[in-house]
Amino acid sequence: MFFGRPAxxxxxxxxxxxxxxxxxxxxxxxxxxxxxxxRSLGLEVARQAPVEATLERIRLALARATEP
Structure with missing residues (x-):
């Protein structure tokens, strides 16, 4: 019955x-x-990069990931 922050x-x-x-x-x-x-996934991202391109790169990183 602890009401702290979730992990x-x-x-x-x-x-x-x-x-x-x-x-x-x-x-x-x-x-x-x-x-x-x-960036937390290890991708290099330019500040001016379109969000759509960054989202696609995140999708590819998740597809390669082995973490559940």
Whole structure:
């Protein structure tokens, strides 16, 4: 019965949540957060990179990932 904060999500879990939200029709409003998630997966992302391109790179990284 502890009401503390939930455990932080892994980088891959955050990326999966982002992609799931986009697939449901959501639009990422903050490109900096998308870039931060991509960088946490080890991707190099330019600040001026289109969000759509970054999302596609995140999808590819998740497809290659071995983490459940």
């Amino acid at each position: 932080p999500l892994s980088d891959y879990a955050r990326a999966r949540q982002l992609i799931a939200a986009v697939d449901r029709g959501g639009i990422p409003l903050n490109p900096a957060k998308v870039n931060a998630i991509a």
